[in-house]
Amino acid sequence: MLPRIPLAHLPTPVDPLPRLTAALGGPEILVKRDDQTGLAFGGNKTRKLEYLIADAQARRADTLITGGAIQSNHCRQTAAAAARLGFNCILVLTGNEPTAPSGNLLLDRLFGARTVYTSRDRREAAMQAAVTEAETAGLKPYLIPYGGSNPIGAAAYAFAVQELIAQGIEADWIVFASSSGGTHAGLAAGAQLFGFNGKVLGISIDEPNDVLTHRVAKLATETSALLDHPNVFMPGDILANVDYLGGGYGVMGAVEVEAVQMLARLEGLLVDPVYTGRAAAGMIDLIRKGFFHSAARVLFWHTGGQPALLAENYAGVVGE
Numbered sequence: 001m002l003p004r005i006p007l008a009h010l011p012t013p014v015d016p017l018p019r020l021t022a023a024l025g026g027p028e029i030l031v032k033r034d035d036q037t038g039l040a041f042g043g044n045k046t047r048k049l050e051y052l053i054a055d056a057q058a059r060r061a062d063t064l065i066t067g068g069a070i071q072s073n074h075c076r077q078t079a080a081a082a083a084r085l086g087f088n089c090i091l092v093l094t095g096n097e098p099t100a101p102s103g104n105l106l107l108d109r110l111f112g113a114r115t116v117y118t119s120r121d122r123r124e125a126a127m128q129a130a131v132t133e134a135e136t137a138g139l140k141p142y143l144i145p146y147g148g149s150n151p152i153g154a155a156a157y158a159f160a161v162q163e164l165i166a167q168g169i170e171a172d173w174i175v176f177a178s179s180s181g182g183t184h185a186g187l188a189a190g191a192q193l194f195g196f197n198g199k200v201l202g203i204s205i206d207e208p209n210d211v212l213t214h215r216v217a218k219l220a221t222e223t224s225a226l227l228d229h230p231n232v233f234m235p236g237d238i239l240a241n242v243d244y245l246g247g248g249y250g251v252m253g254a255v256e257v258e259a260v261q262m263l264a265r266l267e268g269l270l271v272d273p274v275y276t277g278r279a280a281a282g283m284i285d286l287i288r289k290g291f292f293h294s295a296a297r298v299l300f301w302h303t304g305g306q307p308a309l310l311a312e313n314y315a316g317v318v319g320e
């Protein structure tokens with residue numbers, strides 16, 4: 001068993017989405033509420049952090065260092081977990097420091113994280129520099145990769161498949177937002193390990209097919225090995241849809257706005273501008289195109305992200 005520190009409220013609920021299902025004319029759509037993991041507005045990173053921070057504690061670290069976009073949900077959840085467990089937290093954020101922090105960045109500050117800013121091409125070097133600087137200052141840093149996506153973080157999503165099966169939920173498809181690949185790899189590894197019968201379809205947020213499927217296959221293979229159930233995944237074993245990259249990472253276009261508004265107005269359910277709004281837009285478009293069998297059951301795995309709705313750069317777009 002992998003060491004784990006409980007941070008999330010599990011199991012997360014599974015809710016039907018009857019009005020969305022009716023509006024689209026089937027298939028049946030359900031939602032797995034990982035936006036309700038309970039740590040600082042929740043999200044998929046909470047599950048990963050349960051295992052990552054257990055590893056950090058085992059290594060006697062006192063400082064968590066990670067990185068992401070300015071509106072990174074991963075950074076916000078890491079900052080909250082650090083506060084709760086008494087770690088220092090340093091976040092390496094890609095972009096210019098905003099004059100007025102909003103959304104996730106506002107929360108990072110509230111949790112007492114230190115934020116440093118870098119450019120996208122220098123982000124790996126900047127994270128390494130933060131580690132070195134912390135060591136020089138006499139701290140014991142633990143580096144969490146982007147999105148918490150290494151085998152330890154991804155293992156959390158293998159166990160999440162076990163949780164879903166234990167809830168008695170069957171689905172023909174699991175659809176979700178995929179980016180750094182840990183969620184995707186964990187779900188793929190977990191489906192294999194725990195005998196989930198449906199298909200696991202990641203909607204790519206920002207990567208082309210070859211990059212995402214190679215990354216997820218490698219990580220799913222490593223995750224299976226970590227869980228003592230070695231299984232080799234090839235890129236061709238990974239289901240990814242890359243038709244919804246839109247204007248690129250973090251750019252909210254008309255289809256994302258439509259998805260955010262549809263879920264809000266039909267179900268009172270909030271999805272976010274960057275990840276779940278884009279994945280929901282993809283799912284809605286695939287349903288309209290008849291991609292899923294009309295008698296199928298589709299489980300939308302909600303990965304969180306809602307604080308970004310209130311970020312200065314998105315709030316005006318969705319509030320129309």
Ligand SMILES: *Cc1c(COP(=O)(O)O)cnc(C)c1O
Pocket residue numbers: 043044045072073074147149177178179180181182183184272275276303304305306
């Ligand atoms: C990080 C994130 C994702 C993507 O998960 P990965 O494991 O990085 O692929 C999806 N949705 C939200 C809201 C996220 O914050």
